[in-house]
Amino acid sequence: DIQMTQSPSSLSASVGDRVTIACQASQDISNYLNWYQQKPGKAPTLLIFDASNLETGVPSRFSGSGSGTDFTFTISSLQPEDIATYYCQQFDNLPFTFGPGTKVGIK
Amino acid sequence: QVQLQESGPGLVRPSQTLSLTCIVSGGSISSGSYYWIWVRQPAGKGLEWIGRIYTSGSTNYNPSLESRVTISLDTSKNQFSLKLSSVTAADTAVYYCAREVVVGLDAFDIWGQGTMVTVSS
Numbered sequence: 008d009i010q011m012t013q014s015p016s017s018l019s020a021s022v023g024d025r026v027t028i029a030c031q032a033s034q035d036i037s038n039y040l041n042w043y044q045q046k047p048g049k050a051p052t053l054l055i056f057d058a059s060n061l062e063t064g065v066p067s068r069f070s071g072s073g074s075g076t077d078f079t080f081t082i083s084s085l086q087p088e089d090i091a092t093y094y095c096q097q098f099d100n101l102p103f104t105f106g107p108g109t110k111v112g113i114k
Numbered sequence: 115q116v117q118l119q120e121s122g123p124g125l126v127r128p129s130q131t132l133s134l135t136c137i138v139s140g141g142s143i144s145s146g147s148y149y150w151i152w153v154r155q156p157a158g159k160g161l162e163w164i165g166r167i168y169t170s171g172s173t174n175y176n177p178s179l180e181s182r183v184t185i186s187l188d189t190s191k192n193q194f195s196l197k198l199s200s201v202t203a204a205d206t207a208v209y210y211c212a213r214e215v216v217v218g219l220d221a222f223d224i225w226g227q228g229t230m231v232t233v234s235s
Contacts (some may be wrong), residue, residue: 008177041221043161050210050225051161057219094161098220102176105161 009033009097013106019114026082028109030073030095038074039099045108046091054093055080087113116141118211118226126205126233132198136211136226137191144169144189149214151222152185152196154207162207166214167194201233 010033020026030040042055053062055071058078068083082089090113095106122134136150143150152164165175167185175183184197198205209231213224 039220043222050212050228051222052225053221053223056221060219062221062223096161096222101174102178103163105163107160 008102009036009100009104011095011097011104011106013093013095013109015109016107017110017112019112020085021114022085022087024085026085026089026111028080028093028095028111030078030080030106032076032078032097032099035075036097036099039097040071040073040078041096041098042069042071042080043094043096043105044089044091045094051094082111085111085113116213116224118213118224120209120211120226120229122209122229122231124230124232126201126231127235128202128233129200132196132201132205132231132233134196134209134211134229134231135193136195137193138213139192142189143187143192143194147215147217149216150185150187150194151212151214153210153212153222154205155210155228156204156207164196164198164209203233205231206233207231 012031014029038058040058043051045051059071070081092108092110117139119137126132149166151166167173182199187194208228210228211226212222215223
């Protein structure tokens with residue numbers, strides 16, 4: 008299985024801050040990576056697909072980059088409604104695997 | 115728009131079989147290039163992909179669960195199902211059904227709200 012790691016595991020930032028989350032794959036997955044947002048008590052929602060493509064309807068303050076084994080997810084200006092846990096997910100090989108998540112909070 | 119809704123018992127006895135159904139509304143489960151998937155999440159933990167079924171009926175399972183898992187499709191009822199046998203407390207989790215789109219992108223674009231399943235005697 009491809010192992011996914013994320014850092015940090017949690018962070019707190021102020022409204023308007025730039026937030027960056029790292030995701031690393033245990034082997035080269037090209038750009039076969041998605042990012043999901045999960046708010047407390049809710050199902051995940053797709054934000055970014057193919058490492059850097061914004062899903063329809065997702066605010067442009069969210070972005071993703073990277074390829075190979077190292078990926079980055081960025082919120083350019085943190086908003087109160089962005090409080091959630093963010094997961095990366097690889098779809099290069101079965102079984103599909105998720106990172107352990109990064110919990111984002113407000114200072 | 116397509117919506118998914120999980121249903122099934124919230125409590126399952128150890129060693130029994132967990133059975134869940136995902137009802138698809140707003141679109142046909144047998145049309146388009148989609149996989150229909152199951153993901154679970156133990157309380158306070160991350161997401162685990164359980165497996166998927168294509169509109170043709172072909173399946174893929176997580177090797178960690180493959181000996182116990184069956185995912186099936188019922189096109190007449192526009193739903194798909196999960197069966198997990200010989201459950202233990204480690205199978206206690208919120209179970210989500212979702213749609214995996216594979217044309218233009220490969221991602222889980224629509225999710226059900228999730229259903230909590232507790233394994234306990």
